[in-house]
Amino acid sequence: MSFQNPVFIPGPTNIPECLRKACDMPTIDHRSPLFGQILHPAREGVRKVLKSTSAEVFIFPSSGTGGWETALSNTLSAGDTVLAARNGMFSHRWIDMCQRHGLDVQIVETPWGEGLPADRYEEILSADKGHKIKAVLATHNETATGVKSDIAAVRRALDAAGHPALLFVDGVSSIASMDFRMDEWGVDVAVTGSQKGFMLSAGLAIVGFSPKAMEATKTAQLPRTFFDVHDMAKGYANNAYPYTPAVGLMNGLNESCKMLLTEGLENVFARHHRIAEGVRAAVGAWGLELCAASPEVYSDTVSAIRTPEGFNATDIVTHAAEKYGVAFGVGLGEVAGKVFRIGHLGSLTDVMTLSGIATAEMCMVDLGLDIQLGSGVAAAQDYYRGNGASAQQDAA
Template sequence: MSGFKGLAVPGPTNMPFEVRQAMDVALEDHRAPDFPEFTLPLFADLKKAFKLENGHVFVYPASGTGGWEATVANLLAPGDKVLASVFGQFSYLWVDMCQRFGLDVDAIDCEWGTGVPVELYEQKLAADKEHKIKAVLVTHNETATGVTSDVKAVREVLDSLGHPAMLFVDGVSSICSLPFDQEAWGVDVAVSGSQKGLMLPTGLGIVGVSQKALDNRPKQGFPKCFFDFDDMLKTNKDGFFPYTPATTLLRGLRASLDMLFDEGLENVWARHHRLAEGCRRAVDAWGLSLCAKEPKWNSDTVSAIVVPEGHDANDVIKAAYHKYDLSLGAGLSKVAGKVFRIGHLGYMNELMVMQALSGAELAMRDAGIPFESGAGVGAAVDYYASTEQSAALAAQ
């Protein structure tokens, strides 16, 4: 089929030309004496992206899952108790990893379409008089269901109770897309990946760790080698790595951060909200609903759209891909066949969202889902046009 393929999944996301160009370079010597001239400013700017003033941001040739494993291996010890909640595939996988490590996991099973149950967290933490809970896990943005949770509220609970547990956040599909402030929110660990808001190929697991967490690592922890924080700290301080880094991806990361800072992180967050709201207006105009049970859970990086009873979301996804060269996200685990997902994060603008919405309408028509043709696209057009006009008027 001629023309460009449409990518509207919540990761990997669309890659800017500037990032691709930055990676189109000859391979380099990662032990060269001038390599730190590139890496040290990069490490510093990664902290700015996480809004982390102290601590360190580790960059592994891995994925977000590697970042999770590095966190568990370095900051917890066998038998430690952690508090978590499961409300989607990725929050489940984090719990599964902790269980495989032999941790004592108190996992609250939540309805998919809701998020972190802050009130239940508070009850369990208040009851933990002996402070056996060593870490509290929060999946900031559950990509499987299009749900965003309140990280700051969890920190406020910990502080109000005087509970010393560390706060671990999965920010894979939120950092550099949604409002996130690691230092101000008291987040001890924030895990991200290169293929989402950072607009890169998959291949970098990025972990922001607070100084408090680094200073309080267990003396008798898990065995580790590849993910050892100590090895990274010793070499990173001089601008190097304990093993061969993904230098080409690091060059792309430099270009990505430059683009994000040129736009301004707050503006990036506002853009994501506006694009997501246009998508939500379209879903409402189709007469469909989001997997997110209430507006407070709505994600600004991905919308999981529930198909009507008696229809299979996979029929929409297959038609979009095979007939119209558009990739939509599939439902995972409990929501498989029940939702299709539109990712609206990273390198994205109104026209790209409109492409996804138009393709979804074509595919839904082929799948026999009833709706008024153009209703969703029209609702998004009206929203984008009116908000652009409001912004222009406010600037005058």
């Protein structure tokens, strides 16, 4: 197996050297006080990354999908209604999970490439006089389409409608990379994982529960044990877990939070934005378009790039892997074959990104697209040169 080139999938990301070392830990007794010295700072670090002062943070040996299940099963009961928009593969899957857990999902179908329709949410919530809707689901960043949604607007919709529903946000591919404000936006459950902005391997579901969400757990009837937040909270109170924790990954998470907070969250976001802008400059130079419909929904963690009609975008991904040893993301669901994706989150520098852009160019030319070699690279170089790239950028 060769590990020379960076990966450009939208997570798991490249892992910083120091985080690999933090995770690669000999066994310690997870019931000893030592473990508390990892657990509590890690939870506190995550809370800061969520920009929350009041959230309870829970960390499960699981994945983002497990985080979704944690949100639902701890706060809702079978038959409850939830409101959700479907504008990409990941919002689709969360909706599917709701249905499989016996929830009644009011789905707002939304074109893939567009953000969440906060105005439609407001109409529906305003119409729900009986407050049948118990929770609103919002995917902050649709990893499948490279589309960022406006969570503050969703909060405003709830407030405008005077609706008490809980607000659940999937921040798997946004948190720790793009601005996320749990308290300010009134998010009740924030869901993420270890393998995106936190730059670790997959293996942790990370969730934040607001006090209101914690309150909702008292009446929620969906069955749960592994993902039960009360068991988890009881464990934490004793420096422990209700079962065996993934200690090394937790240690990595603790270090990751330190890295992010030392760099400064705003700097982290600005770095992601700068790197993304370079990629977008390249896309423009190639004469291609993003799946994301307009600049205000451009994601700073992943770009889904539309290829010309009649061309199978997935070929780029296969070819890049086979010929150049570079991993990009394929299109999923509705946009399968229509887009390929460049992940540009986590531990990445301008210089690494340029190698991804250069590879995409070679692949497109190899496969017969009318792209000029070096054109995207030049556009990105031009952007990076002028926008404060610095070696220090990469605290990672």
